[in-house]
Structure formats: structure tokens, C-alpha cells
Amino acid sequence: MNKVGTAYVLWLGGLVGLAGLHRLYNGKIWTGLLWLFSGGLFGVGQLADLLFIPKMVETHNTKRASRLNASPVGEPGIHYVVxxxxxxxxxxxxxxxxxxxxxxxxxxxxxxxxxxxxxxxxxxxxxxxxxxxxxxxxxxxxxxxxxxxxxxxxxxxxxx
The missing domain is CATH 1.10.10.10 (Winged helix-like DNA-binding domain superfamily/Winged helix DNA-binding domain)
Incomplete structure (x- = not known):
């Protein structure tokens, strides 16, 4: 499962010209590439992502857990038969x-x-x-x- 701290460290890549790494880390491939090639939408998107990173990580982890039928903390889910x-x-x-x-x-x-x-x-x-x-x-x-x-x-x- 992804961690907020790791996403913030990757966000810092924008300071050295590698904007969007945090988006790629959280499965947002298209916007991650857009950020990478546009300097984080010319810095505006990169700066705005400071606020959005926790929700981005949570959303990624929830989607990943539901695909794996696991909890957001990585425990296997319980299967119920209908x-x-x-x-x-x-x-x-x-x-x-x-x-x-x-x-x-x-x-x-x-x-x-x-x-x-x-x-x-x-x-x-x-x-x-x-x-x-x-x-x-x-x-x-x-x-x-x-x-x-x-x-x-x-x-x-x-x-x-």
C-alpha cells in the first residue's frame, strides 16, 4: 500500500525538474506524464497537489484494496457468497x-x-x-x- 510520506518525497522531485512522480506512484499515469512534461502544469498543478496528496494516496489504496478484495491495510478480505x-x-x-x-x-x-x-x-x-x-x-x-x-x-x- 502506498504511503503519504513517500508521495510527498516524490513530490519534491518537482523541485529538480521531475514533477509528477507522486502522481505516477499513485497510479495516475496520464496526469503524471502530463505533469512530468509540463513541469507540473507550469508549477501550478504541482503546488496544488500539496493539498491533494493525502486523498490521492487514500483513493489509490482503496481502489487497489477493492481490486485485490483486501482491506486498505493489506489484510485479505472475507468473501461472502450470495x-x-x-x-x-x-x-x-x-x-x-x-x-x-x-x-x-x-x-x-x-x-x-x-x-x-x-x-x-x-x-x-x-x-x-x-x-x-x-x-x-x-x-x-x-x-x-x-x-x-x-x-x-x-x-x-x-x-x-
Whole structure:
């Protein structure tokens, strides 16, 4: 998984004419090459990226984790099987109950839930809760961010 500190070190390459290395590091190939050949959009884009690097790294790590079915910290994800019966899908009863418990816990926490809070609410393990929450992120029901005070990864249920 990519690190914010490494991205900032690569950003410094712009000071010696190698702008865009931080973008290439985070999988933004086309804009990385554009930055490299234009001096970071003549320095303006390079300077603006000082603010965007943390989100750029987080986005890259989340995309990479979802492609690998792993958590953003590199743990393998939990696979849940959705059974198909008579052309209609049904969730495992345990998974369905866990999702309801997660929604109730999120409602109690003003629509924001950490993995630890999810574990406490459901009794399931960290990997299982993270897999459920990441599944909701992929389907668009939940957004992932960081708590501004603690930096803890927080899942935001926008509808609550």
C-alpha cells in the first residue's frame, strides 16, 4: 500500500525538474506524464497537489484494496457468497443481520462508523466488518474518510 510520506518525497522531485512522480506512484499515469512534461502544469498543478496528496494516496489504496478484495491495510478480505435461487438473490441470514446491526450502529453514531464500532455492534471480527463496509463503499451506499481529530478511518452513511 502506498504511503503519504513517500508521495510527498516524490513530490519534491518537482523541485529538480521531475514533477509528477507522486502522481505516477499513485497510479495516475496520464496526469503524471502530463505533469512530468509540463513541469507540473507550469508549477501550478504541482503546488496544488500539496493539498491533494493525502486523498490521492487514500483513493489509490482503496481502489487497489477493492481490486485485490483486501482491506486498505493489506489484510485479505472475507468473501461472502450470495446464493441465487429461482432468479432472485438472497443474502445469508447472518450477513443480513450484520448489515442491519451496522446500520443501527451508524444511526447511533450520527451516520459515521469505524470498523471497531462495527465489531462492537455485531460481535463479528475486524476483517468481516471491514469486508462488509468495503462492499457498501463499492456499491455507493457508504463513503470512506478519516475522522478529522483522530485520523481513524470512518465510514459515512450519507442517508442517515
Amino acid at each position: 446464493e441465487m435461487s429461482e432468479s432472485k438473490s438472497s443474502l445469508d441470514l447472518g450477513q443480513s443481520q450484520a448489515l442491519i446491526q451496522l446500520l443501527q450502529a451508524a444511526a447511533e453514531h450520527n451516520g459515521r462508523l469505524s470498523v471497531t464500532q462495527g465489531v462492537m455492534a455485531t460481535g463479528l471480527g475486524f476483517s468481516a466488518i471491514e469486508a462488509l463496509l468495503q462492499g457498501m463503499v463499492r456499491t455507493g451506499y457508504v463513503e470512506v474518510g478519516n475522522d478529522p481529530e483522530t485520523g481513524v478511518v470512518v465510514y459515512e452513511f450519507k442517508e442517515l
